[in-house]
Amino acid sequence: MNWLMSPFGLFLERVRRSRQLQQKQLAADLGIQASYLSLLEKGRKVPPSKQVLEKLIHVLNLDEEEQAGMWDSAEQSQRNFQLPDGLPLEEYLVVNELRKQLGRLSKGQIKLMLDVLALGTTSDKQSNFRRTEM
Secondary structure (H helix, E strand, O other), rough: OOOOOOOOHHHHHHHHOOOOOOOOHHHHHHHHHHHHHHHHOOOOOOOOOOOHHHHHHHHHOOOOHHHHHHHHHHHHHOOOOOOOOOOOOHHHHHHHHHHEEEEEEEEEEEEEEEHHHOOOOOOOOOHHHHOOOO
């Protein structure tokens, strides 16, 4: 696995290859440039618009599990996000400290943070990302 790829880029390349499609062919079917598709797969571009993602579902005939994987990987690959209104000051501190460390975290640190965040929460498989525009 290429560590420079984004989750969405990895997903897109894997699914495209499983369908035995070349980048140029898939790009033409989606109505986008092949160079843009290449940048998406390499993780150099954020996931495309909701409309392109929905077209991807149709063009690649993604099953429900693949669709869920696509939406999840697209959400995970977003580089910008807006903090919700009304955050406690401590959460601003946490977000800022995490932002400073991005790109330098060890696998152990990441696992520990994910374990802590999982305490007392329930997992919602339906992503809010699906219901909003990118």
